[in-house]
Amino acid sequence: MVEAVRGRLRFMLGVFGVLTGLIIIRLVSLQFGSAVVFFEKQYQQATSYRVEIPSPRGRIFDRNGDLLATNGVQYAVGISPSLVTDADELAQTLQSVLGVDAAEVHTLMAQRDNDGNVLKYVLVRQPVPAELGDKLLAMKDDPNGPALGGLVVEPLQTRVYPANKLAAHVLGFVGYDNKGYYGVEEFYNEILAGHSVVGIKQVVPFDVALNPSPDHGADLYLTLDRDIQFLAEQTLANAVQRYGAEGGAIIVMEPKTGRILAMAANPAFDPNNFLNEPDASRSNAAISAQFEPGSGFKVLTMAAALQSGTVTPDSTYLDTGYIEVGGVGITNWNGAAWGPQDMTGLLQHSLNVGAAWLSTKMGPQSFYSYLSAFGIGQATNIDLSGEATGRVKRPGDPDWYESDLGTNAFGQGVATTPIQLLTAVSAVANGGAMMQPHLLEKVVDEDVAHATQPQVLGRPISGEVANALSAMLAVSVEREASAALLPGYRLAGKTGTAQIPIPGGYDKVKTITTFVGWGPIDDPKFIVLVKLDKPGASIWGSETAAPTFGELARRLVVLMEIPPDEVRGQLATSGQ
Amino acid sequence: MQTFAQFRYTEITRAFKQAPWRVQTQVIATLAALAVVIVALGGMYLAEASRAATAGRDVQFLQAQKAALNFAIDRQEADLAAAKSLTRLEGRARELGYVPAQPEHMEFLAVKGYPGSQSEAVAPANEVEVLDYNETLGTALAHWLSVVIRPGG
Numbered sequence: 001m002v003e004a005v006r007g008r009l010r011f012m013l014g015v016f017g018v019l020t021g022l023i024i025i026r027l028v029s030l031q032f033g034s035a036v037v038f039f040e041k042q043y044q045q046a047t048s049y050r051v052e053i054p055s056p057r058g059r060i061f062d063r064n065g066d067l068l069a070t071n072g073v074q075y076a077v078g079i080s081p082s083l084v085t086d087a088d089e090l091a092q093t094l095q096s097v098l099g100v101d102a103a104e105v106h107t108l109m110a111q112r113d114n115d116g117n118v119l120k121y122v123l124v125r126q127p128v129p130a131e132l133g134d135k136l137l138a139m140k141d142d143p144n145g146p147a148l149g150g151l152v153v154e155p156l157q158t159r160v161y162p163a164n165k166l167a168a169h170v171l172g173f174v175g176y177d178n179k180g181y182y183g184v185e186e187f188y189n190e191i192l193a194g195h196s197v198v199g200i201k202q203v204v205p206f207d208v209a210l211n212p213s214p215d216h217g218a219d220l221y222l223t224l225d226r227d228i229q230f231l232a233e234q235t236l237a238n239a240v241q242r243y244g245a246e247g248g249a250i251i252v253m254e255p256k257t258g259r260i261l262a263m264a265a266n267p268a269f270d271p272n273n274f275l276n277e278p279d280a281s282r283s284n285a286a287i288s289a290q291f292e293p294g295s296g297f298k299v300l301t302m303a304a305a306l307q308s309g310t311v312t313p314d315s316t317y318l319d320t321g322y323i324e325v326g327g328v329g330i331t332n333w334n335g336a337a338w339g340p341q342d343m344t345g346l347l348q349h350s351l352n353v354g355a356a357w358l359s360t361k362m363g364p365q366s367f368y369s370y371l372s373a374f375g376i377g378q379a380t381n382i383d384l385s386g387e388a389t390g391r392v393k394r395p396g397d398p399d400w401y402e403s404d405l406g407t408n409a410f411g412q413g414v415a416t417t418p419i420q421l422l423t424a425v426s427a428v429a430n431g432g433a434m435m436q437p438h439l440l441e442k443v444v445d446e447d448v449a450h451a452t453q454p455q456v457l458g459r460p461i462s463g464e465v466a467n468a469l470s471a472m473l474a475v476s477v478e479r480e481a482s483a484a485l486l487p488g489y490r491l492a493g494k495t496g497t498a499q500i501p502i503p504g505g506y507d508k509v510k511t512i513t514t515f516v517g518w519g520p521i522d523d524p525k526f527i528v529l530v531k532l533d534k535p536g537a538s539i540w541g542s543e544t545a546a547p548t549f550g551e552l553a554r555r556l557v558v559l560m561e562i563p564p565d566e567v568r569g570q571l572a573t574s575g576q
Numbered sequence: 577m578q579t580f581a582q583f584r585y586t587e588i589t590r591a592f593k594q595a596p597w598r599v600q601t602q603v604i605a606t607l608a609a610l611a612v613v614i615v616a617l618g619g620m621y622l623a624e625a626s627r628a629a630t631a632g633r634d635v636q637f638l639q640a641q642k643a644a645l646n647f648a649i650d651r652q653e654a655d656l657a658a659a660k661s662l663t664r665l666e667g668r669a670r671e672l673g674y675v676p677a678q679p680e681h682m683e684f685l686a687v688k689g690y691p692g693s694q695s696e697a698v699a700p701a702n703e704v705e706v707l708d709y710n711e712t713l714g715t716a717l718a719h720w721l722s723v724v725i726r727p728g729g
Contacts, residue, residue: 056646067657073647130651155647162657205632206625230662488679558677563684571686 047204054157054178055194058217060171060185062226063259063441069171069185072160075133076126078152081109081118085149093146097136098125127156127176159185165268167229169284170222170260170439172385173271181274182282184220184439186385191443192217218445223259223438227559228252231552232262236530239548240266244536249286249418250552255426255518255527257454258435260382263287287387290415291531294498295333295350295541296514297411299425302347303469304370305358307461313468316342323353323360326402330356330410333497347494348476352410359409364395367405371414373460374424375434380457382419382437390416411498422516422529423457428473429492429518429527432466434458470521477517483547484517486554488564493517493549495541500534510534515545519553525562528552 032038060069077098084090087109091102108122128136136153139145159174172183180189199211232250240248252262265285269277283289305311321337323330332338332352338345346354359367371377377392392414393400407413416424419437427434434457442451461469473492477484484493496514499506513535518527530545530552538544556562563571578586658664 056650066660067653070654070657071650072654073651155643160650160654162654163661163663166662202632205630205636206628208632208635210635226662230666486679554679555676557679558682561682563682564679567684571684 047207048200048202050198051201052196053199053211053214054196055214056157056216057159057174057178058192058194058219060192061219061221062167062224062229063221064225065221066226067162068167068222068224068226069159069161072158073130073133074127074156074158075130075136076123076154076156077128077133077136078121078123078154079105079109080121080150080152081111082120083150084109086147089146090148090151093136093139093148093151094124097132097139098128100124121152127158159271161271163226164272165270166226166233167224167263168269168271169265169282169286170224170229170263170384171271173274173282175274180385182385183284184222184384187383188220188440192220194218216446218443220443221441223254223261223441224263225261225559228556229262229264231555231559232264233266233268235548235552235555236264236266237268238551239530239532239544243532243538243544243548245532245544246534247285248530248532249289250531250548251286251418251422251529252552252556253422253426253437253527255429255435255524258423258426258437258457259441259454260437260439261526263439283386284384285418285531285533287382287384287417287419289531290388290390290417291512292414292498292501293411293416293421293514294496294512295352295410296421296425296494296496296498296516297414297416298347298350298355298409299428299469299473299494299516300371300374300376301355301358301367301409302343302472303374303428303461303465304367305362306343306465306469307370308362308366310358310362310366311343313343313472316340317346317354317357319346319351319353321353323356323406325356325360325406326404328401328403328406330406344472344475347472348480350410350480350495350497355409356406359405364402364405367409368392368394370460371408373458374427375420375458376414376416376424378420380419380423380437383439387419388417390414390420411496418514418529418531421514422527424460425494425516425529426518426527427458427460428466428469429521429524430466431463432459432461434460474521480542483542484515484550484553486519486550486557488566489519489553489557489562490521490565491517491519491553492521493546495546497539497541509539511539513539513541513545515541515549517549517553520562520565520568522565523568525560526553526556528556 056071059067059071062068077094079090087106088102091105091109094100094105095102105124108124111119111122113119133153133155136148136151140148140151140153156176157178158176161168161171161173168183170183172181172185172187174180174185178193180186180192185192194217195215197212197214200209202208232252236248236250239245247266249266250262250264251260253260263284263286267281269281274282306313317340319332319338319341321332321335330352333350338349338351338353341349341351341354345351346358362370371392377390379387379389381387392408393404404413423434423437436455436457438452438454440452442449444450470492473494474490477491477493480495484495485491494516496512496516498512498514500510500512501507511534513532515530516527518524528549530548532544532548535544557564
């Protein structure tokens with residue numbers, strides 16, 4: 001009887017044991033996955049690893065399809081110490097090819113992790129130029145070459161700017177993290193970069209599977225014209241040298257469309273070698289350098305005065321050489337009184353007293369409203385990274401004084417950027433319409449092109465006022481800035497000589513000189529801003545920036561194939 | 577008394593029972609057959625695995641070759657662009673005695689039927705209202721009240 005009971009108990013124990021085992025197996029399975037999955041995972045981990053497959057970055061072209069930025073290859077050279085076959089030979093080879101000290105290579109190979117294990121990989125040099133990387137790869141593959149077991153030569157996708165410094169400030173550069181910095185590289189990084197994908201790299205050959213392809217970045221075509229850009233950069237470099245300036249900027253724009261044909265800044269930098277360039281040289285002075293524009297600003301003051309009906313081109317005033325605004329005395333650039341002057345004379349002689357007379361006659365509300373309409377103190381939103389906004393103090397601001405109304409009229413006490421000033425003045429050149437300055441012509445993704453359309457940014461003045469002011473400025477250039485003239489072409493423009501604010505006042509010696517000019521005035525094809533920082537040869541815009549404009553314009557009409565006015569007239573009358 | 581048939585059965589059974597080599601032969605034959613099947617299957621598996629591994633190696637090699645070719649294309653494209661760079665072209669042109677063209681060197685000819693550069697479409701102009709900043713707190717409040725409290729509303 002007892003035996004029978006014991007037998008039953010053993011049976012029940014067995015049954016419960018089996019059930020418990022099943023439950024444990026199920027729990028383990030739920031926690032860690034089934035044995036099949038577990039071993040599959042172990043196998044995958046042992047035989048494969050995840051790799052990021054980078055997306056080739058989109059290229060950048062100028063408007064004629066000339067390549068400005070593309071991709072290249074450099075290498076990362078490293079060592080897998082556990083796979084090294086001949087440490088001495090490897091160290092000697094790296095020393096001879098890369099110039100790395102052999103002792104340093106030995107030190108790297110001897111490095112250990114926290115647990116005292118030999119490292120799986122140590123980096124020796126990055127980036128290594130393509131030629132040297134190729135040489136190492138060839139030596140490694142050569143059966144008669146040195147024993148280079150354990151040497152790892154991995155390609156790195158890098159950005160190449162074939163024209164080196166050309167348009168560097170517009171383009172920006174790409175870091176080793178494949179991110180764009182400055183210029184269009186940063187502004188359009190999302191479009192250019194594409195999207196990398198994660199793939200699986202198999203160690204066991206028969207498990208190899210095709211990985212997904214990364215989403216390529218799209219190609220950009222800019223409005224820049226490589227020839228005009230080259231001309232602008234050469235002209236600027238020559239001017240900086242000739243006039244002993246510290247730097248400068250030149251922008252060439254189509255006033256009718258807002259397309260930027262060239263944008264040069266000096267000092268330049270080489271984006272292929274960005275790590276060794278000073279930080280200051282990387283920023284684009286044409287969009288980020290804020291300065292007091294000086295007399296070039298009188299164009300806007302006059303435009304506002306004409307548009308508001310405060311004066312007409314024939315209005316006159318008596319220039320006594322002095323005007324007091326808000327308790328501050330304002331004099332002309334030479335301290336002289338110029339007597340009775342019409343509005344063309346005011347611009348021609350660049351009279352501060354006349355400009356202050358205009359702004360006070362308009363009143364602060366009207367004057368500052370027009371400045372806002374011209375976009376002064378606001379970013380133009382050009383498609384470049386790093387644009388500054390400039391600043392205009394307005395009535396009601398804690399640091400605005402009544403005297404600002406007088407000084408702002410001739411470009412003092414107001415901060416603009418070159419692109420902002422150019423965009424504002426382009427309204428005068430373009431019949432009153434201010435176009436959105438832009439650099440992107442089209443995006444080409446695979447075989448599909450998305451073109452941009454020029455857009456009107458604003459219309460601060462009427463066509464009549466713009467045409468009248470253009471004619472006044474053409475006369476002004478003919479009389480005031482003859483160095484900017486171009487025989488056969490009627491051009492309009494205005495010089496600027498701006499004092500540089502320093503703590504406690506203005507620099508007594510150094511200035512920033514500018515010239516904004518456009519032409520031909522009856523059918524403007526270009527508008528150019530020249531800015532020179534602290535020229536040593538002369539402090540005056542008429543003697544530095546204006547001749548630089550003239551030099552540029554001479555070649556510009558050739559590159560843009562603009563016939564002289566007389567020829568254009570003949571073509572027009574002959575119906576061509 | 578055994579019949580002849582019973583006798584034969586007994587004798588044959590005994591003969592076989594007494595001949596263990598026959599049993600061993602059968603076992604060996606069976607095992608040999610199994611071994612042949614296993615070897616055949618193993619051989620086929622190895623052949624397939626080897627073929628798959630070769631194909632895998634080929635894929636890896638081609639992938640590496642594709643990457644190398646893409647790099648080579650990029651490099652050649654950059655080299656070509658560098659060779660066509662304006663700095664180089666200008667230097668070469670100057671060496672050959674060319675000078676930059678000036679306006680006086682240009683001659684424009686009227687070509688019958690050639691339309692010349694055409695003006696292009698521009699996005700419609702937005703008339704920008706020039707605002708007068710003459711609004712005071714009082715006028716702003718009055719405007720707000722006129723919107724909120726509509727007459728007869």
